[in-house]
Amino acid sequence: MTLSYIIVTYNKLPYLKTVIADLLAHKKEDEEIIVVDGGSSDGTPAYLEERLRCGDIERYVSERDLGQSHAINKGMLMARGTLFKILNDDDTYYFDKIEVCKEFMLKHPEIDALGTNGISHDGKEYHREEDFLMWKTLSYHPFQIAEQGLLLRRDSIPVFGLADTASRFWEGDFTLRLTSGKARLAWYTGITWKHVFNQDSVSVNAGNGWVLESAALRRRHPGLYSKWKHLVPKPIRDLIRFFIPKKRLVAAEKVTEPTFLF
Numbered sequence: 001m002t003l004s005y006i007i008v009t010y011n012k013l014p015y016l017k018t019v020i021a022d023l024l025a026h027k028k029e030d031e032e033i034i035v036v037d038g039g040s041s042d043g044t045p046a047y048l049e050e051r052l053r054c055g056d057i058e059r060y061v062s063e064r065d066l067g068q069s070h071a072i073n074k075g076m077l078m079a080r081g082t083l084f085k086i087l088n089d090d091d092t093y094y095f096d097k098i099e100v101c102k103e104f105m106l107k108h109p110e111i112d113a114l115g116t117n118g119i120s121h122d123g124k125e126y127h128r129e130e131d132f133l134m135w136k137t138l139s140y141h142p143f144q145i146a147e148q149g150l151l152l153r154r155d156s157i158p159v160f161g162l163a164d165t166a167s168r169f170w171e172g173d174f175t176l177r178l179t180s181g182k183a184r185l186a187w188y189t190g191i192t193w194k195h196v197f198n199q200d201s202v203s204v205n206a207g208n209g210w211v212l213e214s215a216a217l218r219r220r221h222p223g224l225y226s227k228w229k230h231l232v233p234k235p236i237r238d239l240i241r242f243f244i245p246k247k248r249l250v251a252a253e254k255v256t257e258p259t260f261l262f
Helices: 013-024 044-053 068-078 095-107 129-137 154-160 170-180 209-220 234-243 245-252
Strands: 003-009 031-037 059-062 083-088 113-119 151-153 185-194
Touching (some): 013 031, 031 044, 059 068, 083 095, 170 209
Parallel strands (some): 003 083, 113 185
Antiparallel strands (some): 083 151
């Protein structure tokens, strides 16, 4: 088994059906689908049982959990693939590009985790190779990676750890630990995902959850999580970014077509 797709869901059956249908159209024989349901009451358990009987998915669990991070951890520990990729139940993924990333990771067993670019909910391309280049060049530059773009190696769980169940949104704490620890990272400059806003989206219904989570991250990771961007007006932040090394680093290793940086 080369790749385990892990989908975490809760009471979002229409979106889940769309994601699984899209995934099944691209899934390879050496890949598996694992679904971790938080005990949905909208028909999700019956749907998953039917998909299991049909052989569309390999494993699922449907039970109350302690939140997204707890569900993510269940999926990581259930995975049998050399690699695993966590999918949101309502976003869009470019599986042909994910396949390219999978082949890269299989050829480079020394890499623990791979980040990729994507498209944000407003249609703008989400590029973070600038942060990756700073991480690679500077002695200490932890940064956050969008959860949709991560591809992780199962045998590297002892290196980067599981998701922190104290975090409401798992990727913030997880990727700060990932990029400040001992993990060996690579970056794919192509687009592998698109974030989709909908009325049931976690992003829409989070309320002030993001603010509270950011505050928790600053307490949990003093010195890691950027404080200045929450205190300085955006026009001044943009001016500061123009002069910091990030811009010069990107210019020194300009990316003109999808490639791997490592």
